[in-house]
Amino acid sequence: MDRLEEELKKALAREAPSDGFAERVAARAASAEKRVAVFPLPRWSMAVAATVLLGVGGGLAYREHRGEVAKEQVMQAMRITAVKLNHIQAHVREVRQ
Amino acid sequence: MTALGTTERVAFDFEGLVRAHQSMVFSLAYHFLHDREAAEEVAQEVFLALHRNLARIQSPEHAGFWLRKVAVQRAIDEGRRRRRRPVVALESVAEPSVKATTRDPLLGEVLRRLIATLAEGPRAVMILRYQEDLDPAEIADILEMPLGTVKSHLQRSLSLLREKLERRGLGEI
Numbered sequence: 001m002d003r004l005e006e007e008l009k010k011a012l013a014r015e016a017p018s019d020g021f022a023e024r025v026a027a028r029a030a031s032a033e034k035r036v037a038v039f040p041l042p043r044w045s046m047a048v049a050a051t052v053l054l055g056v057g058g059g060l061a062y063r064e065h066r067g068e069v070a071k072e073q074v075m076q077a078m079r080i081t082a083v084k085l086n087h088i089q090a091h092v093r094e095v096r097q
Numbered sequence: 098m099t100a101l102g103t104t105e106r107v108a109f110d111f112e113g114l115v116r117a118h119q120s121m122v123f124s125l126a127y128h129f130l131h132d133r134e135a136a137e138e139v140a141q142e143v144f145l146a147l148h149r150n151l152a153r154i155q156s157p158e159h160a161g162f163w164l165r166k167v168a169v170q171r172a173i174d175e176g177r178r179r180r181r182r183p184v185v186a187l188e189s190v191a192e193p194s195v196k197a198t199t200r201d202p203l204l205g206e207v208l209r210r211l212i213a214t215l216a217e218g219p220r221a222v223m224i225l226r227y228q229e230d231l232d233p234a235e236i237a238d239i240l241e242m243p244l245g246t247v248k249s250h251l252q253r254s255l256s257l258l259r260e261k262l263e264r265r266g267l268g269e270i
Contacts, residue, residue, distance in 0.1 A: 008223070008227040011206075013228070014120040028141060028145055032145065
């Protein structure tokens, strides 16, 4: 090991974190444990719940979309019928005159 | 070698592991990020990850290996997140007013700052080599890097440091 390497070892020597580091870590670990104890569901159950919610939400949105499409089709049919009726009515008037 | 088994032993051993490895984990992050506050946050996150994974730890030696590996990974992630790789541009490193001796604390600071300007791969290799005194094979194992790449990073980084130091009038090192 040459001089540069020796100086690097000195420069990169381990340093201690600030006082109370271990206590702060222990407190955060204890706090994390409490959160797990309050809400002890496994992660996969959260994923399943999210999937079900998405599925139900998606289904409802699709049903609403289909309803809107059907409504628009009925309205379009009524508009066509009204135009045809107007046309026939005008034709009848012409014949009578 | 003691396996960590029951809940009581895990609780006891966790605090023991924190005390035993806090300097190692903190220093890996500090030398990588060159920022004490960020290093402390990273070190805390590393130990919290250890706490969540205690069941997988097989021995105190395994804990040490695991902590080194996760500390380096987290430091790299934090460095990327903060986009502060060139914490201090090489050109802005203070020029010593007089030629530094090997005991000069300025030299240590210059070296730490030069290390902080290396790309993340070579930086991690250099820190593991000179902070942790690991040999290239151990470094390759921790960083999951080919042994040849580790050796190449070491050689190139040392050459680069020599060159930079020479430019700053510290070429006698």
